[in-house]
Amino acid sequence: MNKKQPNLLFVFPDQWRRQAVGLFNEDEVSTPNIDRFAGESLTLNHAISCFPLCSPNRSVMLTGRYPLSTGVTSNCKLGLPIKLNDDELTIGGVLKEAGYQTGYIGKWHLDVPEQSLEPEPASGARHWDAYIPPGPRRFGFDFWYSYNAYDRHMHPHYWQDTPQMIEPNVWSTEHETDVAIDYIRRRDPDQPFCLFVSWNPPHQPFEQVPERYKAMYADKPVKYRPNVWGDGLAQAEQHLRNYYAAVTATDDQFGRLLAALEEEGLADDTIVVLTSDHGEMMGSHGWLEHKNVWYEESIGIPFFIRYPGRIPSGGSDCLLNSPDLVPTLLGLMNVPVPEKVQGTDCSAVFRGEGGKEPASAFICHYPGSVEEHRKAREQGLEINAYGWRGVRTHRYTYVAKRSFGDAALTRLCFDNESDPYQLNPLRFDQAPKEGPAVLLERELGQWLAKLDDPFELI
Template sequence: MGRRQKPNLIYIFADQWRRQAVGFEREDDVLTPNIDAFALEGTIFSNAVTCSPLCSPHRASMLTGKYPNSTGVYTNCKVGADVSLSQDEICISEVLAENGYQTGYIGKWHLDLPELNETDQPVSGAAGWDAYTPPGPKRHGFQYWYSYGAWDEHLTPHYWQDCPEKINVNQWSVEHETDKAIHYIQSRRDDQPFALFLSWNPPHSPFDQVPEKYRKLYNRERIRLRENVNQSAFSVHTGEAMDGGMEELKDKQLNYFAAISGIDDHFGRILKYLKEEKLEENTIVVLTSDHGEMMGSHGLMAKHVWYEESIGVPFCIRWPKKVPQIRTDLLLNTVDIMPTLLSLMKLDVPDTVEGNDLSGCILNQQISGPEEAYMCAYPGRKEAIEAFQKAGLNNREYGWRAIRTHEFTYVIHHGYAPGDEQIRLLYDLQKDKYQLHPEHIDYPESHPIAKELERKLCCWLVDLNDPFYRRLMDRQTCINVTPKKRI
């Protein structure tokens, strides 16, 4: 394949945008006309999930095609946790660069060690979980860089390029980053293909940091809450209460939807530019997110739980005349993204990848594919890590692990603190769409569905060398299995 024939790639992912909050899914009352039209021009994955519903673990897995226990990025890159993406990992961006692609990254990165973990006074001015990632191996083959680590000021964002001098901006981050993305495409060399990754932070909290014009699209009193928002008080997954009640939830949901409509607006700008420049036919465009947002469902806010509002992500891919215009039920997990895209682009997939190549299923419109998606979450808060260490325990043996099939979600939750009770839950996704009636499983070996799902989950734990399995075996509560190569 000649250089000019290689397809370009634009990979766009928002932060904390759930699968249900897009117009074409007909679930949440959100307005996304540009995205809806785009989705009809390509393949919609109605069963796309994240392998870990948390920012840094998902990003590391998306870029490497490996699960969090394999990348070591099991929790967010944050102050108090020695977690970051190793410069030795092989990322999709490095494969693209090695194959003649111009590579660019714009927006939130959140894969580098916060600078405050190393010094009290970073030269870059980075604060909190933020970090300037200098040119070199930690950028993993991205040649153009306009990014930051983790900083949630959507209306007054900042960025770094190739020096520690911070670039402060007074513009909504989605709009500004879209400006930069279009300029990057305009400034590219036309004798080489390009691959641009664009990471929008909204609709991630704080939800009220969104331009007023998008808020005006919604009437607060007419927005329906989901059927599993059945409480008036809300908390995060570890139990800490969130301020406000039902009235504040309505405000947050309006702002959340407004940010998604803003994303739709600026996504439309990118699509329009591709069409005007006659780039759309030879450009693969992916639109997705890293994980969802509970927004009051099951009395919870944020993410890091196994419910569909947390693990489910929108995922659409368009490549005119190549990718079919269909909706597919294929299970697509985070780790499948890298091998699938590389194969579509006729590039070799590194042996390090642990995900599935679904390119053939997409191009041939196959129904069969992976039978289950493995998902995981680990205790990662500083206080939790310290509590486990004090008790002489490994925090990565705890948290929850789950198997998601087309019909069921099966969860083993071992808790976020030493001494937490172990529970097993089985959700029938066909009969109980909103996951309001889980079946509590005490003895999986005597339950035909739970027994099989437990076996599958334990196989994943063994194959991935997840320490969670050792903890289950210590308690003699897990089916004993032998490793089975999956890749």
Template sequence: MDSQQKPNLLYIFADQWRRQAVGFEGEDPVLTPNIDAFAREAAIVTNALTCSPLCSPHRASLLTGKYPISTGVYTNCKVGADVMLSPEEICISDVLARSGYRTGYIGKWHLDLPERNMTDDPLSGAADWDAYTPPGPKRHGFDYWYSYGAWDEHLSPHYWKDSPEKINVQQWSAEHETDQAIQFIQNRNGEQPFALFVSWNPPHSPFDQVPEKYKKMYDRNQIVLRENISSSSLSVHTGESIGGGIEELKDKQLNYFAAVSGIDDQFGRLLQVLKEEGLDSNTIVVLTSDHGEMMGSHGLMAKHVWYEESIGVPFCIRWPNVIPEMRTDLLLNTVDIMPTLLRLLDLEIPMSVEGTDLSGFLLNREKGGPEEAFISAYPGRKEVIEAFQEAGIDNREYGWRAVRTHDYTYVLHHGYAPGDKLVRYLYDLRTDPYQRQPERIEHISDHLLARELEIKLQHWLKEMKDPMITKLEVM
């Protein structure tokens, strides 16, 4: 296969965009006409899941095909946590670059150590969790770079290219990044295939930072809340209250939906340029996200919890005349994306990969596939890590782990503080899709289904050498 015949890859992922918030799913009342039209020409994976519903862990797993406990990126790359994607990891971009692809990364990276962890006065001007990632091994083969670490100013974003000079922009970030992506495609070398990753930050909070034209698409009085909105007082997964109530939640939802409509608009622009450039038939296009957003379900905001609104992501992949148009209930976990894409591109999958190549199920409409997905979350806040260190405990023994099958979610939750007790929850997704009636498992030996799922989950913990296994009676 010569370079002119190799398919291009356009991989687009938004931050904190849940599976329910897209028109073709018929759940949240969100307007996404471009995405809906694309989905009719694509394979829709209705059981796409994140292996860890948090930004940095997902991104590291996406690029490496490895689980967070293996990459070491088990929590966000942030001030106070010595966590980053190692330059030694083999990423999909490394493989693509070595295989002759022109590679590009645009938007949020969030895989480098924040510069404030090393100096109070970075030359780049990076603040808080942000970082300038210079050319070299930490970019993992991406030769075009227009990116930043972590910074949530959607209407006044900034970026770095190949020097510490910060590029300040007065434009909605998703629109600006789409402008850059269009230039990348239009200015490509026609003799060389390209692989471009575009990482939009919206609809990630702050939710109100979205252009007014998208807000005007919605009527606040017609916002219908999900059936599992259970509290007028909102909190995050670790229990801290963030205040607010139902009326404030409606405002947040309107803005969240507006941002999704905004990225739909930008997605339509990217599809149009592929068509205009004659590239749509030979470009694999993936549209997805890194994790979801609770948006008030179960009284929670944000992510990092095991509910469907947090772990479920939209996932559509189009390759005209190669991947059939379909809806499939294939269980696709984050770690499966890298090997699946590499096989579709007819490239070698590194031995380091822990995920599964699912390309055959997409190409041939095959049934089956993985029986469960392993999902993990670990305590990562600075003060929490310090509390564990003072107690002489590995914080990674705590948090929660889960297996998600087609029908059930089974959770081991060890809490977020030394001394928290381990509890088990079982959710039947067939009879309780909104997960309002969890079964708390007190005695595994008396519950055949829980015992079966416990065995599956413990198998994953042993395979991953996850420290939580030391807290369990091994089965």
């Protein structure tokens, strides 16, 4: 391996929405380290979460393949036999084969909870959590300091290479940053590294943030987005200050990571990505599930990438969807992209060399398992046809949705340019015959055919 091959540091807080960045002047949140980093980075204005829910989108981010291909069509939780397919190849596996040191720190959420298999696992894992032992289920990541899913930010736990649970009693994001910095300092200098750092905050429980950050927002008046109403307003009043506190606390830890790269002399040789798996509604449109819906607060994610001398800094309107991450990063690293990858390589666009950009991003929600959805065409079961599918373009969001037990299809189209808060949906049956909604439904139909998706637009 050529020692000049770039390192990759990929950092993704969970449930961090695009609006919650200080420099964007939308949410009233302080992020000084991220703001400075953005000045050195390429900032994407249209980065999209394909499936705005933890497990499904993580599977897409790591493989470059859509949820019906990865096997993860819902959260990996008790009662559902859902996990990342055994034969998937992640970016960790690709880079390991290319001679990289690979590491994963923090939330994983791509495996079956241990309590789904046995009531009292030796690891002590409970609820959705799991110890993943060394081997193929780590998908190419050699250094492992992780857990499956367990939301105790102030009292986290982890596993390495034995079932012995590690309980540091330190705020999870701070502790994981400590581990990441130690990994960077102890790396083999003769090999490049690929390190994924998966912070759980600002994911709920929102109140589990160090008190010094909560105090920063405790008495500060908060301005709510114009589309926050009803029960959503009560949710925002209860949680928004703590959400901002978690983002600011995360910003401090990101600053520590950047400082460690500088101290090690690695800043110029490391691709640093800062993004998220999906956003956070925080009461917008009265939606109380926090995510898993087509609105911008849910599918819109921050995305910053820094690679000094190779990627020009500034803003970009490149429409980047979750499956595009793997091929784009591999393209920037001059590593061949596996044939099974379904996303688009935007590396030439990132480098300022032009090239074809995606015209639309496929977005989706699949209730249940892949097997249920695959039966739709074979058996015509109505249960398999519900959920929602859509496309997001630079200007529009188009969605077709079907509720459980209802054969009727509802179509919605939003003009995000003239209606940025998505307050006035254009119903499909009210649209001009060749208007945006009609054209976008055709685009969605092409995506469904391409992905062999059983959802029907009838």
